[in-house]
Amino acid sequence: MNDQPGRGAAPPSPHLSLHPETLAISAGTDPASAYGAVKPPLVLTSTFTYPTAAAAKEAHRTFFEGAAPDQAGYIYARLDHPNLRMVQQRLAALDGAEEAAAFASGMAAIAATMLAYVRPGDAIVHTAPIYGGTLGLINGLLADLGVTAHAIPDPVDPVSIEETLIDAARERRLALVLAESPANPTSGLVDLQAVLEAADRLGETGHRPLVVVDNTFLGPLNQRPLMEGADLCITSLTKYAAGHSDILGGAVTGSARHVTPVRRLRTTLGTHLDPFSSWLLLRSLETLPLRAERAAANAAAVAAFLADHPKVANVTYLGFLAEGTQARRVFNRQCRSAGSTFSFRIVGGEAEAFAMLDRLRLIRMAVSLGGTETLICHSASTTHYSVPPEVRAAVGVDDASLRISIGLEHPDDLIADLSRALSAI
Numbered sequence: 001m002n003d004q005p006g007r008g009a010a011p012p013s014p015h016l017s018l019h020p021e022t023l024a025i026s027a028g029t030d031p032a033s034a035y036g037a038v039k040p041p042l043v044l045t046s047t048f049t050y051p052t053a054a055a056a057k058e059a060h061r062t063f064f065e066g067a068a069p070d071q072a073g074y075i076y077a078r079l080d081h082p083n084l085r086m087v088q089q090r091l092a093a094l095d096g097a098e099e100a101a102a103f104a105s106g107m108a109a110i111a112a113t114m115l116a117y118v119r120p121g122d123a124i125v126h127t128a129p130i131y132g133g134t135l136g137l138i139n140g141l142l143a144d145l146g147v148t149a150h151a152i153p154d155p156v157d158p159v160s161i162e163e164t165l166i167d168a169a170r171e172r173r174l175a176l177v178l179a180e181s182p183a184n185p186t187s188g189l190v191d192l193q194a195v196l197e198a199a200d201r202l203g204e205t206g207h208r209p210l211v212v213v214d215n216t217f218l219g220p221l222n223q224r225p226l227m228e229g230a231d232l233c234i235t236s237l238t239k240y241a242a243g244h245s246d247i248l249g250g251a252v253t254g255s256a257r258h259v260t261p262v263r264r265l266r267t268t269l270g271t272h273l274d275p276f277s278s279w280l281l282l283r284s285l286e287t288l289p290l291r292a293e294r295a296a297a298n299a300a301a302v303a304a305f306l307a308d309h310p311k312v313a314n315v316t317y318l319g320f321l322a323e324g325t326q327a328r329r330v331f332n333r334q335c336r337s338a339g340s341t342f343s344f345r346i347v348g349g350e351a352e353a354f355a356m357l358d359r360l361r362l363i364r365m366a367v368s369l370g371g372t373e374t375l376i377c378h379s380a381s382t383t384h385y386s387v388p389p390e391v392r393a394a395v396g397v398d399d400a401s402l403r404i405s406i407g408l409e410h411p412d413d414l415i416a417d418l419s420r421a422l423s424a425i
C-alpha cells in the first residue's frame with residue numbers, strides 16, 4: 001500500500017481535459033492509497049515516523065531543497081500533511097494551477113503572500129474598495145514596514161490603471177498589484193487584462209510587479225484569474241469553496257515558481273489548513289459547481305424582485321451591468337456568472353435599513369457570504385464600520401446599503417421574507 005494518500009493522484013496535466021464538475025469530485029484523492037476507501041481518509045496526526053535514519057535525512061533534503069515539496073515524505077503537520085496535500089491538488093486543478101497552498105483562513109493566505117513578496121520600502125498597488133482585513137494589513141503592518149500603497153481610482157479604465165502603476169513605480173520598487181474583482185461589497189470589477197498589460201510594460205524597463213487576484217467574491221469556476229494570466233490567485237475558502245459557513249480557510253494558487261515562496265513562509269508562520277478543515281473542504285468542493293449554479297439562479301430571481309420594488313433605490317448586481325459600458329465588457333471577458341452576492345440600497349437611511357433588517361424572519365443577519373443559507377448585513381455599521389464615511393461614500397457604500405449573499409433556499413421564500421420586511425419601511 002502506498003502510505004501517502006494523494007501521491008497516487010493524477011499529475012496536473014491530465015486535469016486539463018476534465019470538466020470542473022469532475023475535478024471537484026476526483027482530483028487529489030486516490031482510493032488505492034487509502035485502503036481502497038472511496039472517500040478520502042482523515043489523517044489526524046501532528047508528526048510522521050521515518051522508516052530509516054537515511055530516509056529521514058532524505059525527507060528533509062527534499063522538503064527544504066527540492067523543487068517539488070509534494071514529492072517529499074511527510075515530516076510534521078505544520079510543514080505538510082496528507083489532507084492538506086489532497087485539498088491542495090484539488091484546488092490547483094479547479095483553478096487550472098500548477099500548485100496550491102492552503103491556509104487557515106483567507107487572511108492567512110493574503111498575509112503570507114504579501115510577506116513573501118513585499119520588502120520594507122517597496123510600493124504596492126491595490127484596487128478599491130478592498131476587503132477590510134486586507135486594508136487593515138496594508139494600512140497597519142505593511143505601512144509600519146515602510147510600504148506605500150496606491151489605490152487605482154477607476155479599475156475598469158486602462159488609463160487609470162496604467163497611470164497608478166507608473167506613479168507607484170516612480171520612486172520605489174513596485175512589488176505587486178493586488179486586484180480584488182469583483183470587489184466586496186460593491187461588485188466593482190477590475191480589468192485584469194489591462195492590469196497585466198500595464199505590469200508587463202513596467203517590466204520592460206524595470207521590475208515587473210507580481211499580479212495577484214483576490215477571487216473570493218465569485219469563487220473558483222465563476223472566474224479563473226490564472227487563465228487570464230494572473231500570477232497568483234487568492235481565495236478565501238471560508239466563502240463559496242467551503243460553502244456551509246462552518247470552517248475558515250484560504251488558498252493561494254499559481255505556478256510552482258510563484259506559490260513555493262508563499263508555501264515556505266506558511267511553514268514559518270504556522271498558518272497551514274488543519275486536517276479536519278482540509279477534509280471538510282474536500283467534501284464541500286464536490287458540490288461547489290452545483291451550489292454555485294443554484295445560488296446564482298436564486299440571486300438572479302431575488303435581484304429582479306428587488307430592482308422592481310418601490311422601497312429599493314438601486315441594486316448593484318453584476319447581471320444588471322448595462323451593455324456597451326466598460327464594466328460590461330470586462331464582465332463578459334472574465335466572469336462566467338454574476339454570482340450570488342450583491343448589494344442594494346433601500347429608500348431612506350440607517351433607520352429604514354434597520355427597521356427592514358429587524359423584520360426578516362428567514363434571512364439571517366450576519367457577515368460572510370457563500371454559504372448554503374442566505375445572509376444579509378448593513379455594510380456601513382458592520383463590515384465597513386471602521387471605514388470613514390467619506391471613504392465609504394466614494395465607493396458607493398452608505399447608510400442605505402445592504403449586502404446580501406443568496407443561498408440555496410427556495411427563491412420564493414426569500415422573496416416573501418424580503419417583501420414582508422420591506423413593507424416595514
Ligand SMILES: *Cc1c(COP(=O)(O)O)cnc(C)c1O
Nearest residue numbers: 105106107131184216236238249
Ligand atoms: C472574507 C474575505 C477575505 C478574508 O477571508 P477569511 O477567510 O475571512 O480570512 C478576503 N477577501 C475577500 C474578498 C473576502 O470576502
